[in-house]
Amino acid sequence: MTIYSVYIINKGGGLIYQYDNNVPKIEVEKTFSYPLELTLKIHDEKVVVAFGQRDGIKVGHVVLAVNGLPVNGRQLEDGQDVMELLNNDDKYPLNIKFGRPKLSKNEEIMFAGMFHSLFAISVQLSPVPHSTGIQMLETDTFKLCCSQTLTGIKFVVLSDPRQVGQDSFLKKLYEIYADYALKNPFYSIDMPINCELFDVNLQQALEQADKITVG
Incomplete structure (x- = not known):
């Protein structure tokens, strides 16, 4: 079991961060x-x-x-x-x-924009007011989990369908974003994240998440 990829999408639907952790080679x-x-x-x-x-x-x-x-x-x-x-x-x-082809940078940007649109549509389709939008999508080969902040930043994680603990990982991802992106005086919100400490802490969090097994 493993987390395959991490995407961070800004409130306008732009891709500001993407990281492939352990995408299976087919x-x-x-x-x-x-x-x-x-x-x-x-x-x-x-x-x-x-x-x-x-x-x-x-x-x-x-x-x-x-x-x-x-x-x-x-x-x-x-x-x-x-x-x-x-x-x-x-x-x-x-x-x-x-x-299986590796996604190009343009395809990753396209995915971010499409998911942002689907997220907005899901909120509008909800028969109940104040929908939180898409939180999870499951297929036979992968699981997508999403968490959106109050400021509209979306954290998206693609993982093995058997992977557990995505909610905890998403919370940890937000903490890393807050500590190493938002608190960086050289970082402007909604702009691409380019911070070595962010990368290092994300990789450590991914390693910990990959060790989680179903009890």
């Missing part, structure tokens, strides 16, 4: 014959699986390597265009590695 490597039994497309300068799933390869996974050569965006390390290579039947069989 990679599948297989040898394919022609034609490829997957539909690929270019998205955000990455070669992405758009349709078809097999052997652990899922829609949304990206091509990480071909015949051992790493892929950078839509090109191999040696400069070859990945899509051209994969569409050339003379090059098969090919050994292709797929995996």
Whole structure:
């Protein structure tokens, strides 16, 4: 069990801090014959699986390597265009590695904005006044927990669905934010957090949270 990621979102929906703690690495490597039994497309300068799933390869996974050569965006390390290579039947069989892509900075910013909007919508949808908004979302692969301060700062934690103690961790995260961000004379509220002491104390809190097990 572990906490995967931490996001801090300001009252306007802007991402002011993001930290990946222990995101699981998902990679599948297989040898394919022609034609490829997957539909690929270019998205955000990455070669992405758009349709078809097999052997652990899922829609949304990206091509990480071909015949051992790493892929950078839509090109191999040696400069070859990945899509051209994969569409050339003379090059098969090919050994292709797929995996879950790491979010880009733009995607992290987009997530923060979308979650901020969903949070506001959830408050408006509540049939009871003074809703606190989204506090928890659960799926079969991860759990999202959120805490919002009176000033509108949102602390969002993504964790293993079996992880416990998120409420305590969110309180600790707020304490770290108050002690090492808000009390920093060089920090302006709602601006990105760039403080070494904040990072160090957050990492210590994450290590403690990862040690918590279900009794």
